[in-house]
Amino acid sequence: MPPAGAAGHDAGMVTTTPAPVVVAPALPDGYRTVTVPPEREAEYREVDGLAFAMPSTPELEAQLPLTVPFERAMAVEAPDGTLAAVHGSYAFRLPVPGGSVACAGLTWVGVRPDHRRRGILRSMIATHLARSLDRGEPVSALWAAEPAIYGRFGYGSAADSATWTLPRGAALRDVPGSAALxxxxxxxxxxxxxxxxxxxxxxxxxxxxxxxxxxxxLRRRVFLDPVPWRDGAEPLRLVTVAAPDGEVRAYALFARAEKWEATGAAATVRVRDLAARDAAAAHRLWSFLLDLDLTATVRTPGLALDDPLAALLVDPRGRATLADNLWVRLLDLPAAVAARRWSGDVDVVLELTDALLPGNAGRWRLVTGAADADGLRDARLERTDDRPAVRLDVRELGAAYLGGRSFEAFARAGLLTGESSALRRLDVAARWPVAPVCSWVW
Structure with a gap:
């Protein structure tokens, strides 16, 4: 399967209106926003550790590279010149329905406990949005340590994941070709x-x-395996699944945590990261992980709600825990709309609110074009004075952007208002047959 955007729709910053201006709240007197040079890396790390209460040692720090590029590492400096808060971002391509879009992956957001409740976080988010727009990134995304925080800044919960806890020997349905791998x-x-x-x-x-x-x-970080992180488990292992011609079709990074009970061995298989290119490879991979000697339980990472494992399990009942996955924030609305493909015909007027980017607020007409051979359509977002059929906040629009949320469901929850026919057309156009998910936490 080709990467999103490799042979499909791949939009950048093509807009019909100027990018919006961020409303940046003032910092408290004496505080100022600064970039973080390499010589302040230790201080940057210290603030992050204080904010997240992460235990560390010099030996552990030496093994952990700073993943945030310095040109994207930011901080708020206190009146005494020390760093009071930090944040950073990554330059990603976010796969979207039918394509991809430039995306600022917000990360390392933390305020020292002794500088909280002063509006510093809101200022940092505004800085991040403004810098993202200046770099030509129409979308931002993040993993939320606390889900109650980021909706205030226009991020919408756009994807869910399921973590499965399975007994050894959990039965799978057969898949042709699996045994040949x-x-x-x-x-x-x-x-x-x-x-x-x-x-x-x-x-x-x-x-x-x-x-x-x-x-x-970032590619190296997935292999990091410091002893303090293992929590009693073995060193990180890699299992690969290959076709008869030797091509690797699937992999999993995992470790077993030894445990013995009165009835015998009861180790847990902790899967950190995995991917499979086709159904047969997924079946062969899980057949191996679910039948390791001396183990009793297999715990998966967060998987897409429609991951093949969910369909392959003979008995899936009561074995998955749901969690929020990616949160998405739309910055340049016309560019974001143009970056993805749409599954149906729609012509609807939206009235949007956006507290941090008031240039996004107001009335917009979302219009799709002619369908291609696959039934997919491009779309454009244009300013209009026509009467709106749907009224919503940018948070809900971002939540629906990856095709995994329902506008009608938001309306039933009282989070937006709209005409039933308009909501149905929006849902048909925006939904995507593959559930969104990000497979790793940055």
Whole structure:
């Protein structure tokens, strides 16, 4: 499967209206926004550790590279010149329905506990949005440590994931071709294995939200395995699934945590990261992980709600925990709308609110064009004075952007208002047959 945008729709910053201006709240007296140079890396890390209460040692810090590029590392400096808060971002391509779009991946957002409740977070978010727009990134996305925070800034929960806890030997339905694939197990080694892992992972990026690890430091980070992180588990292992011609079709990075009970061995298999290019490879991979000796339980990472595992399990009942996955914030509305494909014909007037980007507020006409051979359509967003059929906040529009949310469901929850026929047309046009998910936390 080709990466999103490789042979399909791939839009950048083509807009019909000027990009909106961010309303940036003032910082408290004496505080100022600064960039973070390499010589302040230790201080940058310290603020992040204080904000997230992360235990660390000099030995552990030496093993953990700073993944945020310095040109995208920002902070708020206190009156005494120390850093009071930090944030950063990554330059991603976000797979969207039928294409991809430039995306600022917000990360490392933290305020020191002794500088909270002063409006610093709101100022940092405004800085991030403004810098993203200046770089030509129409969309921002993040993982929310606390889901109650980011909706205030226009981010909408756009994807969910399911973490499965399965017993050893959980039965799977048969898939033709699975038995012909071969499995190889070894201790993971970043120098030897990174290219293979990333090739398979990138080949699965036709799923909305499935961002690839674009820098060497991010690709290496998935292999990091410091002893304090293992919580009693073995060193990180890699299992690959290959076709008869030797091409790797699936992989999983995992570790087993030894445990013994009165009835015998009861180790847990903790899967950190995995991807499979086709159904047979997925079946062969899970058949291996679900039948390791001396184990009793297999715990998956967060998987898409329609991941093949969900359909393959003979007994899926009561074994999955749902969690929010990606949160999406639309910055340049016309560019974001043009970047994705639409599954149906729609011509609807929206009235939007956007507290941080008031230039996005007002009435917009969303219009799709003619269908191509696959039934997909381009769309454009234009200013209009016509009467709106749907009224909503940018938060809900961002939540629906990857095709995994329902406008009608938002209306039933009282989060937007609209004419039933307009909501139905929007849902048909915006929905996508593959559930969105991001497979890794940055």
């Amino acid at each position: 071969t499995v190889q197990l070894r201790t993971a080694d970043v120098e030897r294995d990174s290219a293979v892992v990333e090739a398979v992972h990138a080949a699965c990026a036709d799923r909305p939200g499935w961002m690839t690890r674009e820098t060497d430091v």
